[in-house]
Amino acid sequence: MSVLSVGIDTSTAETGVGVVLPDGRSLERFDLPQPGSRPAHSSATLRMLKKILADMGTGFDEIGRVAVTVGPGSFTGIRIGLATANGLALAAGVKAQGASSLLTLLRGAADLSQPAVALIDARRGELFVATNTAPHDRFALPVAEQADWWRDFPAGAICIGDGAVQNAEVLREAGFTVPMASDALHRISPINVCLEATGWPEDVDVAPEYLRSPDAIPTAERGL
Amino acid sequence: MILAIETSCDDSCAAVLTGTGEVLSSVVGSQVIHDLYGGVVPEIAARHHLELLLPVVERALSDANVELEDLERVAVTQGPGLVGALLVGIATAKGLAVGLDIPLRAVDHLHGHVAASYLAGVELEPPFLCLVASGGHTLIANIQEPGSDWSIVGTTIDDAAGEAFDKGARILGLGYPGGPLVEKEAEAGDPAAFDFPRAAGVPGVDFSFAGLKTSLLYAVRDLGEAEAEARRADLAASYQAAIVDQLVERVSRAVETTGVSVVAFGGGVAANSAARMGLTEAGINLVVPPTKYCTDNAAMIGRAAIELPDLPREAALALDAYSTADRSAR
Numbered sequence: 001m002s003v004l005s006v007g008i009d010t011s012t013a014e015t016g017v018g019v020v021l022p023d024g025r026s027l028e029r030f031d032l033p034q035p036g037s038r039p040a041h042s043s044a045t046l047r048m049l050k051k052i053l054a055d056m057g058t059g060f061d062e063i064g065r066v067a068v069t070v071g072p073g074s075f076t077g078i079r080i081g082l083a084t085a086n087g088l089a090l091a092a093g094v095k096a097q098g099a100s101s102l103l104t105l106l107r108g109a110a111d112l113s114q115p116a117v118a119l120i121d122a123r124r125g126e127l128f129v130a131t132n133t134a135p136h137d138r139f140a141l142p143v144a145e146q147a148d149w150w151r152d153f154p155a156g157a158i159c160i161g162d163g164a165v166q167n168a169e170v171l172r173e174a175g176f177t178v179p180m181a182s183d184a185l186h187r188i189s190p191i192n193v194c195l196e197a198t199g200w201p202e203d204v205d206v207a208p209e210y211l212r213s214p215d216a217i218p219t220a221e222r223g224l
Numbered sequence: 225m226i227l228a229i230e231t232s233c234d235d236s237c238a239a240v241l242t243g244t245g246e247v248l249s250s251v252v253g254s255q256v257i258h259d260l261y262g263g264v265v266p267e268i269a270a271r272h273h274l275e276l277l278l279p280v281v282e283r284a285l286s287d288a289n290v291e292l293e294d295l296e297r298v299a300v301t302q303g304p305g306l307v308g309a310l311l312v313g314i315a316t317a318k319g320l321a322v323g324l325d326i327p328l329r330a331v332d333h334l335h336g337h338v339a340a341s342y343l344a345g346v347e348l349e350p351p352f353l354c355l356v357a358s359g360g361h362t363l364i365a366n367i368q369e370p371g372s373d374w375s376i377v378g379t380t381i382d383d384a385a386g387e388a389f390d391k392g393a394r395i396l397g398l399g400y401p402g403g404p405l406v407e408k409e410a411e412a413g414d415p416a417a418f419d420f421p422r423a424a425g426v427p428g429v430d431f432s433f434a435g436l437k438t439s440l441l442y443a444v445r446d447l448g449e450a451e452a453e454a455r456r457a458d459l460a461a462s463y464q465a466a467i468v469d470q471l472v473e474r475v476s477r478a479v480e481t482t483g484v485s486v487v488a489f490g491g492g493v494a495a496n497s498a499a500r501m502g503l504t505e506a507g508i509n510l511v512v513p514p515t516k517y518c519t520d521n522a523a524m525i526g527r528a529a530i531e532l533p534d535l536p537r538e539a540a541l542a543l544d545a546y547s548t549a550d551r552s553a554r
Contacts, residue, residue: 087319
């Protein structure tokens with residue numbers, strides 16, 4: 001990458017920020033909220049970026065590219081991430097570039113020889129899912145409604161992401177590999193966000209990847 | 225030169241002002257989709273702010289003929305409002321300010337409505353009262369000095385006046401947004417046809433509209449569907465009159481108790497001509513900004529920001545939104 005690239009991920013409870021310099025050096029950091037605390041996406045993202053830029057001996061005025069996860073994942077987190085990226089990109093005179101949070105997770109497992117399943121907590125008993133055997137088929141899986149919800153996962157797959165950590169016991173019992181909760185494979189790497197976003201079309205505004213419709217129902221459809 | 229951003233509810237707004245408060249541009253991207261839901265849906269609002277805000281900011285800059293490098297600071301609404309909606313504006317403003325290495329100012333939405341009074345095109349100096357009546361807020365502020373240091377002398381204890389219009393319109397089957405639709409329907413009706421309550425049991429200068437809404441609901445139910453439809457104009461006119469009378473009575477009491485005679489009128493309800501006429505006919509010395517500065521807009525946020533200090537850099541980077549409930553607790 002010939003310019004300083006910033007990567008931002010706010011699609012899970014974690015806040016991830018990374019920087020890749022034109023010479024290839026990179027640095028990324030994560031903020032994980034304490035149990036019971038709200039994610040710090042709004043308050044942490046730019047403070048983390050400022051610290052990383054300072055630690056790398058550079059500054060905001062050197063930013064030439066901004067990459068951000070567009071989801072699926074935390075509804076509010078994604079809005080904060082995209083809006084922050086839009087503001088930084090506007091100041092830099094470029095358009096922000098987007099990357100799927102699921103595909104960025106899978107990129108972290110690209111060097112493994114086994115199939116991989118990325119699972120992101122979608123709340124309300126659901127998971128957002130993608131596999132590296134069919135990466136374009138990303139969907140919301142209603143775990144609560146199915147006893148064998150993992151049945152379509154590739155045999156012998158490694159399961160990664162916060163959704164895999166939450167369901168580690170049942171996945172392992174079903175024969176899948178789930179790394180320890182502290183394993184970096186479960187994290188969406190902001191540096192990988194920079195790499196994944198290179199496929200984002202030029203001059204297209206970043207927009208969230210929705211795998212679920214809004215909860216609100218138009219009045220006419222409610223029969224009111 | 226200041227760029228202001230406002231996303232507290234369902235309008236994505238940006239404006240450019242000079243350092244002395246002259247408005248060079250004010251752009252509002254309205255989310256008409258909420259009509260389909262009979263009111264503002266927070267989740268839908270948050271989704272659409274993300275789509276609308278960047279083009280709205282770019283349009284505000286181009287309308288003002290201003291380049292990014294001409295900007296000296298960014299101002300943004302911090303709250304109160306829909307947190308998911310506010311965060312889109314705040315994150316965009318922070319990213320832009322830090323990327324341009326210029327200061328950020330955080331503005332209270334209600335302060336913005338008060339500051340809109342200075343955009344009315346008339347000489348206005350404190351002391352004055354300001355009636356802010358919108359879909360989310362109804363209060364009377366006492367502004368003794370320029371700036372953000374003002375006190376609230378009366379506020380609603382339940383619904384906001386604009387919310388009462390929206391809910392009334394929904395009961396009458398008129399659609400959304402309720403204010404202009406009730407006003408239009410009321411033109412052909414008799415405001416004395418139905419005797420709706422004026423919150424007589426609420427003392428002082430506080431407001432209450434929840435009982436009024438319930439009375440309309442009962443009136444419509446008692447009339448039956450066909451009769452309620454036939455008398456819809458009378459219902460709308462009487463309902464509107466009850467809202468207006470309450471505003472007029474509370475403002476008159478506020479003038480009497482504070483001794484401050486000039487009253488500015490802001491918020492979406494200020495666009496209602498019956499409300500303006502009612503206050504004027506009651507002898508209130510009324511100042512009303514143009515309608516475009518009464519409803520949500522970023523020009524008022526920029527104007528309010530002029531009186532505020534820049535946030536320290538660390539506070540700007542960490543800026544978070546606050547809701548209506550958060551504001552009450554502050």
